[in-house]
Structure formats: C-alpha cells, structure tokens
Amino acid sequence: MPKGLIRATGALLTALALYSLLGFLILPGIALRVANQQLANYATVPARLERIELNPFSLELTLWGLNIGEPGKEQVGFERLYANLQLDSLWTRVLHVADVQLDKPKTEVLFDKSGTLNLTQLFKLPASEPTPDDPESKPFPLRIERIKLAAGYVRFEDLRPSEPIEFLYDTLDFELKNLSTLPEDNADMTLVAAGPQGGQIDWTGNFSLVPIASEGKLKVTDGQMKAWWPYVRDALPLVLENGVLNFSTDYTLNLSKETELNLTNTTASIAPFAIKAPDGRPLARLERLDVSETSIDLAKQQVIVGKIRSNKLETWAAREADGRLDWQRLFASQPSKPAATSEPASAPATADSPAAEPAAPSKPWQVLLKDVQLRNYQVHLADRQVKPEVALDLGPLNVDVQNFDSLNQSPFTLKIDTGLGKQGKLQASGQVNLNPISAKLKVDTKDIDLRVAQAYISPFIRLELRSGMLGSNLDVNLKGTEPLALQITGRAQVDQLHTLDTLKTRDFLKWQRLVVEGLNYQHGDSLSIDKVSLLQPYARFMINDDRSTNVDDLLIPQPADSGAKSTSKSTASNEKPLGIHIGQIAINDGSANFADFSLTPNFATAIQQLNGKIGTIDSRQAKPASVDIKGKVDRYAPVTIKGSVNPFDPMAALDIATSFKRVELTTLTPYSGKFAGFRIRKGRLNLDLHYVITKGQLKAENKVVVEQLQLGEKVDSADAVDLPIRLAIALLKDTDGKISIELPVTGDLNNPQFSVMPIVWQTLRNLVVRAATAPFKFIGGLVTGGGAEDLGNVSFAAGSSELSKDAESALVSLSKALKERPALRLEIEGTAAASSDGPLLAAQRLEREYQYNYYKILQRRGDKVPAQASLLEVPESEKAPLLEGIYRTRLKLQPPAEWKDLSRDERTAKLRDGVIKFWSGSEVLLRQLGQDRASTIKDYLVDKGQLEDDRVYFIDASLGQAEKDGRVITPMHLDAE
Numbered sequence: 018m019p020k021g022l023i024r025a026t027g028a029l030l031t032a033l034a035l036y037s038l039l040g041f042l043i044l045p046g047i048a049l050r051v052a053n054q055q056l057a058n059y060a061t062v063p064a065r066l067e068r069i070e071l072n073p074f075s076l077e078l079t080l081w082g083l084n085i086g087e088p089g090k091e092q093v094g095f096e097r098l099y100a101n102l103q104l105d106s107l108w109t110r111v112l113h114v115a116d117v118q119l120d121k122p123k124t125e126v127l128f129d130k131s132g133t134l135n136l137t138q139l140f141k142l143p144a145s146e147p148t149p150d151d152p153e154s155k156p157f158p159l160r161i162e163r164i165k166l167a168a169g170y171v172r173f174e175d176l177r178p179s180e181p182i183e184f185l186y187d188t189l190d191f192e193l194k195n196l197s198t199l200p201e202d203n204a205d206m207t208l209v210a211a212g213p214q215g216g217q218i219d220w221t222g223n224f225s226l227v228p229i230a231s232e233g234k235l236k237v238t239d240g241q242m243k244a245w246w247p248y249v250r251d252a253l254p255l256v257l258e259n260g261v262l263n264f265s266t267d268y269t270l271n272l273s274k275e276t277e278l279n280l281t282n283t284t285a286s287i288a289p290f291a292i293k294a295p296d297g298r299p300l301a302r303l304e305r306l307d308v309s310e311t312s313i314d315l316a317k318q319q320v321i322v323g324k325i326r327s328n329k330l331e332t333w334a335a336r337e338a339d340g341r342l343d344w345q346r347l348f349a350s351q352p353s354k355p356a357a358t359s360e361p362a363s364a365p366a367t368a369d370s371p372a373a374e375p376a377a378p379s380k381p382w383q384v385l386l387k388d389v390q391l392r393n394y395q396v397h398l399a400d401r402q403v404k405p406e407v408a409l410d411l412g413p414l415n416v417d418v419q420n421f422d423s424l425n426q427s428p429f430t431l432k433i434d435t436g437l438g439k440q441g442k443l444q445a446s447g448q449v450n451l452n453p454i455s456a457k458l459k460v461d462t463k464d465i466d467l468r469v470a471q472a473y474i475s476p477f478i479r480l481e482l483r484s485g486m487l488g489s490n491l492d493v494n495l496k497g498t499e500p501l502a503l504q505i506t507g508r509a510q511v512d513q514l515h516t517l518d519t520l521k522t523r524d525f526l527k528w529q530r531l532v533v534e535g536l537n538y539q540h541g542d543s544l545s546i547d548k549v550s551l552l553q554p555y556a557r558f559m560i561n562d563d564r565s566t567n568v569d570d571l572l573i574p575q576p577a578d579s580g581a582k583s584t585s586k587s588t589a590s591n592e593k594p595l596g597i598h599i600g601q602i603a604i605n606d607g608s609a610n611f612a613d614f615s616l617t618p619n620f621a622t623a624i625q626q627l628n629g630k631i632g633t634i635d636s637r638q639a640k641p642a643s644v645d646i647k648g649k650v651d652r653y654a655p656v657t658i659k660g661s662v663n664p665f666d667p668m669a670a671l672d673i674a675t676s677f678k679r680v681e682l683t684t685l686t687p688y689s690g691k692f693a694g695f696r697i698r699k700g701r702l703n704l705d706l707h708y709v710i711t712k713g714q715l716k717a718e719n720k721v722v723v724e725q726l727q728l729g730e731k732v733d734s735a736d737a738v739d740l741p742i743r744l745a746i747a748l749l750k751d752t753d754g755k756i757s758i759e760l761p762v763t764g765d766l767n768n769p770q771f772s773v774m775p776i777v778w779q780t781l782r783n784l785v786v787r788a789a790t791a792p793f794k795f796i797g798g799l800v801t802g803g804g805a806e807d808l809g810n811v812s813f814a815a816g817s818s819e820l821s822k823d824a825e826s827a828l829v830s831l832s833k834a835l836k837e838r839p840a841l842r843l844e845i846e847g848t849a850a851a852s853s854d855g856p857l858l859a860a861q862r863l864e865r866e867y868q869y870n871y872y873k874i875l876q877r878r879g880d881k882v883p884a885q886a887s888l889l890e891v892p893e894s895e896k897a898p899l900l901e902g903i904y905r906t907r908l909k910l911q912p913p914a915e916w917k918d919l920s921r922d923e924r925t926a927k928l929r930d931g932v933i934k935f936w937s938g939s940e941v942l943l944r945q946l947g948q949d950r951a952s953t954i955k956d957y958l959v960d961k962g963q964l965e966d967d968r969v970y971f972i973d974a975s976l977g978q979a980e981k982d983g984r985v986i987t988p989m990h991l992d993a994e
C-alpha cells in the first residue's frame with residue numbers, strides 16, 4: 018500500500034476518532050455544563066439537566082432528566098427529549114428535523130391569590146433590546162417531520178377564586194406531523210388528554226404556521242363542571258351540585274388577515290345539572306340539555322343553533338315581600354369587584370389635547386334558534402308579598418320555539434303547553450317579535466283554579482273564594498308596549514264560582530257557570546261582549562237599617578294617599594273612560610236572598626228559578642237596557658221584573674216593574690211575632706211595585722194584596738206595635754178574604770233627607786190606625802220577614818225504626834234545602850222512649866230468645882234446622898217450657914215460691930210479664946233502637962236525598978218521652994262547618 022494512502026487513511030481515522038470523541042463525549046459534556054450554569058444563573062428555583070447525549074453521525078440529540086423546582090415539588094421538567102436533525106439542512110437552507118420526542122413532560126400551572134403565574138417567576142431574564150418590526154422579514158425556515166409528546170402530566174391550580182380551582186391531566190399524549198414554517202405547509206396533529214376526575218379532551222386536525230391556520234375536530238367527554246365552576250361562583254352566587262358537560266365541534270381557524278374562526282357540527286350536552294343558592298335552597302335541577310346542528314362564525318358574529326332539546330328542568334322562583342324576585346335579590350347580594358387595570362390611567366384631556374372620540378357601537382351578535390323543544394319542565398312559583406303566601410306550580414311545562422332571531426329580522430314561532438296548579442291547563446301558540454315587541458297568540462285555558470287569587474282580594478274585600486274554575490279560548494294581539502296596544506278576542510267561562518261572606522259566614526255570590534261570548538277588549542279604549550250567560554247564579558243582597566248594604570260591609574277601607582290621589586285625578590281627567598258594551602245578559606235558573614232592614618218591620622225573602630234576559634248595555638249610549646226576568650219566591654210564588662234601566666246612570670232614567678204573587682206569609686212569622694206581636698197562621702201576599710225615575714225624580718206605585726190572612730197566638734215582644742191588629746184584619750177583609758192596599762210614593766232622590774221606606778211604613782201604620790177606628794178601612798202589610806219550614810223532627814211508631822211517608826217527604830225537602838246551603842251540616846239525635854218502645858222491644862227480644870233456645874234443642878236432637886235461628890218458627894206449645902229457662906237465665910232469679918200454686922197459663926203469664934218488664938227497661942235495647950232510627954234517617958238522606966254522607970253526624974242516642982199517641986220524636990239539629 019502506498020505511504021500516501023496509508024497517511025491519508027491514518028489521518029482520516031484520526032479525524033474520525035477526534036470527531037467521535039468530540040461528538041460523543043466532549044460536546045455533550047460542555048453543553049451539559051453550560052446548560053446547568055445558565056439554569057443556575059437565571060433560574061429562581063433549583064434547576065438541573067441530568068444528561069445530554071449526541072450522536073455526531075446520525076445527528077441525534079437526547080436530553081435526559083430536566084427538573085426545575087424544589088426537589089419533590091418540580092414545576093417544569095421531562096424525562097427525555099429526543100431530536101433527529103437531517104443532513105439535508107446544509108444544502109436546502111431549511112432546518113430539517115426528522116423526529117422530536119418528549120417523554121413524560123411535567124408542568125405545574127399555578128396562580129396565587131394575587132394572580133401571579135408561577136411559570137413567569139421561574140427565571141430572571143435580562144431585559145432585551147426592542148427590535149424594530151421588519152415587514153419584509155420571513156420566519157425562520159423549519160421543517161419537523163414528527164413531534165410526539167408521550168405520558169404528559171399537567172396540573173393546574175388557581176387560588177384567585179373564593180374556592181380554589183385544581184384539576185389534573187396525568188395522561189397527555191400529543192403528536193404533530195410535518196410541522197413547517199414554509200408557506201402553505203400543513204401539519205397533522207392529534208391530542209388526547211385525560212385525568213383521574215374525567216373530562217377527556219380529544220383534538221385532531223391540521224395546523225400551519227405560515228399563515229397561522231388550523232382545521233380539525235375538538236371533543237370533550239364527561240367534563241366535570243365542578244372543576245371550573247368557582248369562576249362562575251364568584252360572578253354569580255350559584256352553588257353547583259352536579260354538572261357533566263360533553264362537547265364536540267369541527268372548527269376552522271385562519272389568522273392570515275383577521276381572526277376567522279368557524280365552528281360547525283357543534284354539539285353540546287349537559288346531563289345532569291343542578292344548582293342551589295348559598296343558603297342551600299334548590300334553584301334548578303336539569304335532567305338533560307342537548308344542543309346540536311350548531312355553527313358559530315366569529316367574523317360574522319353569528320350563532321346558528323339547529324336543535325335544542327331539554328328534558329325535566331325543575332326550578333323555583335319567588336317574589337319577596339319587597340316585590341323583588343328572589344333570583345334578583347340573590348344576584349344583587351353578590352359584591353361587585355373593581356375592574357383590574359393593566360395600564361395606567363390616561364391623562365385628562367387638555368386644551369392642547371383633543372378629547373377622545375366616542376367609540377363606535379360594536380356590531381351585535383346574531384343568534385338564530387331554529388328548533389327548540391323543552392319538555393316536562395316544572396316551575397314552582399311563590400309570591401311572598403301577599404299574606405298568606407301564594408304558591409303556584411307550572412308543569413309539566415312544554416315549550417317549542419322555531420326560527421328565533423336575536424336581531425328580530427323576522428318573528429319566531431312560540432308554543433307553550435303547561436299544567437297550572439293541580440288541574441289547570443294552559444296552551445298558547447303563535448308568532449312573537451321582540452323588537453318592537455309584538456305578538457299574535459292563540460291562548461286556551463281550562464280549569465284554572467281561581468282560588469289562587471284569594472290572597473290578592475283579601476286586602477280589599479272580606480270575601481272567601483271557595484271555588485272557581487276559569488276556562489277560555491282567546492286570541493291575543495299585542496302590537497306594542499309603549500303605549501300598550503293590546504287586543505283580546507274570544508270567549509271565556511268561569512265554572513263553579515262560590516264566594517263566602519266572611520263576616521256572616523254565608524254565601525254571597527255564586528254560579529254554576531258564567532260564559533262570556535264575543536269578547537273583544539281593546540286596551541285603554543273599550544270592552545265589548547256579545548253575550549253573557551249565567552247558569553244557576555245566586556246572590557245575597559242586604560240593605561242595613563242605615564241604608565248601607567252588605568256589599569259596603571264587605572269592602573275594606575283603604576288608606577288615603579294624597580299624592581297618589583292628586584296624580585290619579587289629573588291622569589283620570591286626561592284619559593278617556595273605558596267604553597263598555599254588553600249585547601245581552603241571559604240568566605238561567607238563578608236564585609237570590611234579599612233582605613231590607615231599613616224597613617220597619619224588616620223584610621226578607623228568597624227567590625228561586627230566576628230566568629230572563631237583560632238587553633244591551635252600553636256606557637257610551639244613554640239608551641237604557643231592557644230587563645225581563647221571571648222567578649219564584651220560596652219555590653212556589655212567582656215573581657217578575659220588567660222594564661228598563663241604565664246601570665251606568667240609574668238616577669237619570671229607570672222604569673222597573675216588579676211583581677210578587679202568592680207569597681206565603683207564614684214564612685214571615687218570626688218578623689210578625691217581633692214587630693206585630695202575633696204569629697201568622699195563614700195567608701198569602703201579592704205585591705206589585707212600579708218605580709219610575711226621571712232625572713232624579715221618583716214616582717212609585719206600590720200595590721199590596723193579602724189573601725186569607727189569619728193571625729196565630731199572641732207573642733210577647735218589646736218591639737211590637739201597640740195596635741189592634743186582629744180587629745183591623747177582621748174588619749177590613751172583603752167577602753173574598755182579601756185586603757188590598759195602594760201606596761203611591763213620589764219625591765226627589767237628590768234630596769238626602771228623602772227616604773222611601775219610612776214613607777211606606779208611615780202610610781201603612783196610618784191605614785191600620787184608621788182600620789181600628791173605622792171598620793171600612795184597613796192596611797194589612799204588618800208582617801214582614803222570613804222563615805223556613807220546620808223539618809227538625811222525625812216521628813217513629815213505637816218500637817219501629819221505619820220511616821213513614823210523611824217523614825220521607827219531609828226528609829226529601831230537608832235534603833234539598835241542605836244541598837242549597839253547603840255550609841250547613843246535620844246532627845241527628847237518635848231517641849227512644851221506655852214507656853212506648855220498651856214493651857215492644859222486650860217482646861221482640863223474647864221472640865228471638867225463643868228461636869235461639871229452640872234452635873239449640875233441635876240441633877241436639879239431630880233434627881233438620883234452617884240456616885239460622887231467626888228463620889225458625891217456634892210452636893206455641895214449646896214456648897212455655899222455654900220461658901222457664903229464659904226467666905232463670907236472663908233475670909238470674911228463681912220464680913217466686915207462691916207461683917207453684919198457679920195454673921200453667923197463669924204461671925206462664927207471670928213469667929212472661931217478668932221477662933217483658935225486665936227487658937222493657939233495658940237501656941242497651943233502647944239506645945240501640947235510637948241509633949237505628951238515626952241510621953235510618955241518615956241512610957234515607959244519603960241514598961234517596963243524595964246528600965253527602967260527610968255532612969250528616971250522629972249525636973249520642975238519648976232516652977226521651979213518647980207522644981200521647983205513642984209515637985217517639987227523634988230531633989235533629991243544624992250546625993255550620
């Protein structure tokens with residue numbers, strides 16, 4: 018081998034050895050020393066790199082064991098960093114790295130209470146000189162074929178919120194392929210992060226650096242909202258009980274010109290979710306919320322939500338005593354935090370410095386909701402501003418919204434279907450616009466319980482709303498709110514309205530059904546109704562002795578407010594009164610109780626079977642409404658009311674004729690006894706009243722006809738008039754037994770001293786006085802008042818609990834009366850009399866004893882016997898022997914010795930009399946009979962009279978006295994619930 022070649026080979030080997038020594042040993046050692054020196058100079062915490070390896074031939078660089086932080090509390094570090102540089106970087110002028118691998122990187126991201134980030138405090142770096150921007154500069158040419166991060170560890174902690182936030186991702190894997198700073202090069206990336214508390218993140222897509230752009234898919238699985246909820250808690254006082262979030266989206270990001278971010282195919286779900294107030298009361302619980310088919314365009318500032326599906330939200334809201342919502346109070350109680358400023362405040366404007374121009378209004382975001390379905394919601398509402406507190410539940414509440422646009426470019430479709438209270442239903446559907454506010458809705462309600470309004474009417478009227486159900490079919494047209502432009506049309510009805518006068522504990526106003534048809538309400542202008550139909554209406558109206566009414570008694574005086582009063586007067590003078598038009602009012606099967614205590618004596622009556630019509634009522638026309646009503650007083654006496662009246666100004670024009678026929682005067686006996694001193698035994702009243710008012714001037718004609726009046730026994734009464742009543746009646750009756758009186762009255766109703774009733778009474782009194790002194794004149798309206806048929810006793814035949822026909826008829830009447838007065842309850846006092854019932858009960862008891870003892874004898878003989886002893890007929894020949902044993906067993910006595918000398922028939926008679934006498938005084942048998950009689954009465958009332966069984970009570974059976982004919986009276990008593 019030539020020496021030159023040998024020298025060249027030796028030199029090459031020597032160079033190769035030196036290169037290997039330099040690459041494998043010297044350079045890694047120097048680099049490790051320099052790296053640790055720099056870490057020591059600039060790091061504020063212990064920092065060290067364990068080892069550096071370099072392969073000078075394959076250009077592979079490996080860094081081992083970087084740890085920055087206190088031992089055991091490292092904040093940044095990794096186990097291994099590997100990079101493989103390619104030789105083509107020398108001639109392509111692009112730094113080409115084939116592979117970068119990072120194993121077990123660890124990062125602690127910590128914010129202290131002042132907001133300082135730990136990572137910014139790890140190094141003290143010298144200040145760098147600012148470099149001017151070069152628009153022509155290009156990014157450093159770099160191409161990395163593969164970057165892989167394996168088994169990463171990231172811990173996040175933030176002490177700034179009131180409740181520290183901490184979460185951990187201890188399994189973090191990341192891979193990036195073909196990363197390049199060359200234009201139009203894209204890198205494919207994959208990220209998977211998971212922690213022990215759930216909330217896995219999956220991120221796949223591509224990424225480019227020039228320009229900065231990315232496209233891919235991001236997914237969050239089972240994200241625990243508790244991890245970041247303290248951020249929300251500090252802004253809103255809501256305590257999270259439960260919350261799991263799932264999210265996925267396709268995205269496109271481009272920063273070449275401006276920030277362009279598009280999210281498509283976005284879906285999100287929260288299931289379950291629950292929040293409560295700081296004091297522990299629940300605020301909302303949600304079973305599931307799903308958002309899908311959603312896109313977000315940052316540049317356009319547009320959010321399009323294709324579908325929202327939500328199920329079983331339960332929430333609570335209340336209006337507090339001060340009128341604010343509890344949610345509003347909850348948010349208001351949250352302390353406000355001053356906004357942090359990162360820059361010094363700008364100097365105030367001077368004469369030399371122009372004032373800052375106002376910022377241009379930002380473009381609003383547009384949110385489009387295409388299809389929203391909320392199902393099975395429950396809303397618990399409470400109003401604590403009234404006493405007692407009002408609670409109302411909405412649910413199951415279903416809401417549908419289609420094509421909602423937050424910019425109000427078109428109206429959206431709304432549909433609501435919900436329960437209201439225990440049995441109410443509410444449905445609403447139509448089009449709604451938010452700006453300007455307008456809506457066209459069809460609203461249907463059914464069985465809305467009006468008792469919820471009790472707390473709102475109690476401060477104004479002493480009335481108890483016992484029942485009432487609202488139903489309606491309405492079209493609501495809202496055209497604006499300032500001023501309010503609202504129109505409501507359709508029909509409405511209120512079923513089973515029942516109100517109670519809480520002062521007297523009596524029915525005040527009620528009806529079976531009220532139907533309003535052809536309703537048309539124009540807010541601030543008019544209320545028009547085609548027809549009002551009343552089924553079984555009832556009203557109780559009383560005139561007190563001071564001419565006030567029971568309505569006045571029920572109204573609660575309100576405190577005067579001078580400021581509000583003056584304001585209301587000025588407002589009222591500027592506003593046009595509401596025009597009211599009612600085409601017709603129909604009354605079907607109505608009833609009423611009327612009493613006038615301004616009369617002396619008082620007058621009271623009951624009217625039933627009211628039927629009729631009231632014509633057109635119009636507040637903007639002076640034309641009176643026609644009245645045509647018929648009914649009956651005390652079930653049999655007909656009454657008619659005909660004429661015309663203007664309810665808005667009755668003093669201007671009124672023409673009403675009222676007729677009462679065949680009114681039984683016996684019902685007025687309590688009043689006749691008090692004021693006339695006599696009971697009424699018999700009589701009927703016919704009354705014709707005709708009142709005409711023209712501009713406040715009254716012209717009245719009162720005609721009274723009394724038929725077959727007969728007074729009963731005299732009654733001691735301090736209020737009775739000192740007049741010869743019997744004489745006046747006897748003298749002035751005509752041959753038909755009638756007394757006719759005419760009482761005309763005229764006067765000025767505008768004069769407060771004018772009163773109709775005192776004039777009527779004085780005229781009647783004068784007539785009676787004249788009748789007592791002159792036999793050809795008499796006035797017969799002495800008895801006024803009312804009473805009811807006495808149904809308080811039921812008579813039974815001795816020893817029997819069977820009802821007679823008369824008793825059954827009386828109980829039917831009683832049941833009907835009780836049905837018309839639901840506040841009453843009946844108490845039955847079962848009664849038996851020893852003198853009348855005892856012997857018969859004893860005889861029945863003895864007969865059963867014969868059967869029982871004879872039945873046992875036949876059984877012992879082995880004879881054929883019926884199914885029970887009561888079906889057995891005992892032969893008369895067997896009764897005498899049986900009686901001997903019955904006497905000794907039941908009386909526990911031996912027959913007297915002197916009875917031995919009596920004949921068999923006489924002895925048997927003595928034994929029987931002894932047994933009958935013994936059982937006749939049995940309190941057990943008598944009380945049992947009394948209880949049977951009470952049960953018979955109740956059974957008949959419930960079965961035949963159809964009376965509710967819970968309105969009938971038993972009083973302990975008693976022992977009474979029999980009537981002269983042997984009948985026994987069982988008394989009954991009335992009580993109120």
